[in-house]
Amino acid sequence: MKAIAVEPGAGDPVVVEKPVPEPAAGHALVRTLRVGVDGTDHEVIRGAHGELPDGSDRLVLGHEAVGVVEDPNGTDLEAGDIVAPTVRRPPNGTNEYFERGEPDMAPEGAYLERGIVGAHGFMAEYFTSPAETLVPVPAELAELGFLVEPISITEKALEHAQAARSTVHWEPESAIVLGNGSLGLVTLAMFEEVLELERTYCLGKRDRPDPSIDLIDDLGATYIDSRETPVSEIPEAYESMDLVYEATGYAKHPFETVEALAPNGVGALVGVPDDWSFEIDGGRLHRELVLHNKALVGTVNSHRGHFEAAVDTLSSIPEWVTDDLVTGVYGLEEFERAFERNDSVIKTAVEFDTR
Numbered sequence: 001m002k003a004i005a006v007e008p009g010a011g012d013p014v015v016v017e018k019p020v021p022e023p024a025a026g027h028a029l030v031r032t033l034r035v036g037v038d039g040t041d042h043e044v045i046r047g048a049h050g051e052l053p054d055g056s057d058r059l060v061l062g063h064e065a066v067g068v069v070e071d072p073n074g075t076d077l078e079a080g081d082i083v084a085p086t087v088r089r090p091p092n093g094t095n096e097y098f099e100r101g102e103p104d105m106a107p108e109g110a111y112l113e114r115g116i117v118g119a120h121g122f123m124a125e126y127f128t129s130p131a132e133t134l135v136p137v138p139a140e141l142a143e144l145g146f147l148v149e150p151i152s153i154t155e156k157a158l159e160h161a162q163a164a165r166s167t168v169h170w171e172p173e174s175a176i177v178l179g180n181g182s183l184g185l186v187t188l189a190m191f192e193e194v195l196e197l198e199r200t201y202c203l204g205k206r207d208r209p210d211p212s213i214d215l216i217d218d219l220g221a222t223y224i225d226s227r228e229t230p231v232s233e234i235p236e237a238y239e240s241m242d243l244v245y246e247a248t249g250y251a252k253h254p255f256e257t258v259e260a261l262a263p264n265g266v267g268a269l270v271g272v273p274d275d276w277s278f279e280i281d282g283g284r285l286h287r288e289l290v291l292h293n294k295a296l297v298g299t300v301n302s303h304r305g306h307f308e309a310a311v312d313t314l315s316s317i318p319e320w321v322t323d324d325l326v327t328g329v330y331g332l333e334e335f336e337r338a339f340e341r342n343d344s345v346i347k348t349a350v351e352f353d354t355r
């Protein structure tokens, strides 16, 4: 079978030939339909994030997959079921995080991530995976099932943000997404179409005309350009925010978020920055957090429950939104196009099988 693999930091992804994997006991064989590409894949390709599997000099990419069960191999799944795989696996045997069903809370060293950290990904014609990691997706969502993983990231982030307010009355009305990349935009769609927040905003640093800003407009949100209005000045220029979702990976944003939040507000941080030293007024931020009951939560990855919630969410995002969000789906013969980045690209996927 064909797979898309990369030597991290040493060039572009290439098509390689690999044997069709044999499912172990408790694992199913899945025929891949589509695999999404995101910022993390680009970090893996340039060697900035992730690890090769032991004994391999290339990593099969892909952590945002949807496929169809080819061989249930004695598990509860049925041939023909559409499934989206979770990403984390235990490094050897299992550990307490996986046993509790909370692999997303495992610290470094206690997990592998398929397509990212020490385990081959799903960008191949077939993959195998333990049955409990394969989350059912309704057949009518098969083509968009590669969005379940990114949506699950936000399901977790919002769950943790809400948990930080779960002891009090908290009904966010104003919310901003920092970042107009694919994760930011899918999150904005969730704010507007699923959570039905009253007033939503999205931060970018681009000029109009731009397809991501068009989508922000069409969703009924307000576009804020960080070159004109830095995050810390948003309360003055617009309003303070009950909820901030940071998806830029721009390291000043978490600190500016503290200033952008309304009293009792929560900032959920998902961006992954490189090292960067800069000056901040720590006293002021500390005081803001304490005297206005503000919270910041960092969150990474997601577990099966978040995938299940993401399937529901995906089914309530209108088709016009996913049509605008997914700017390209490419077959193996032109898979390189799925890795092109420019301002006209929002979300892409590689297609292995059209069913």
Ligand code: NDP
Residues within 6 Å of the ligand: 038, 039, 040, 153, 178, 179, 180, 181, 182, 183, 184, 203, 204, 205, 206, 226, 227, 247, 248, 249, 250, 269, 270, 271, 272, 273, 299, 300, 301
């Ligand atoms: P992208 O790189 O596609 O999106 C980031 C967006 O933020 C870009 O559109 C960029 O604008 C914008 N941006 C960056 N800096 C600024 C700034 N100073 N002001 C305004 N806008 C800015 O990444 P993704 O959408 O795929 O992911 C978002 C972040 O989340 C990344 O850091 C990624 O690593 C991380 N991530 C974290 C996960 C987790 O589990 N915690 C899971 C998946 C992703 P432009 O395009 O114009 O440069």
Ligand code: ZN
Residues within 6 Å of the ligand: 038, 040, 063, 064, 149, 150
């Ligand atoms: Zn991803």
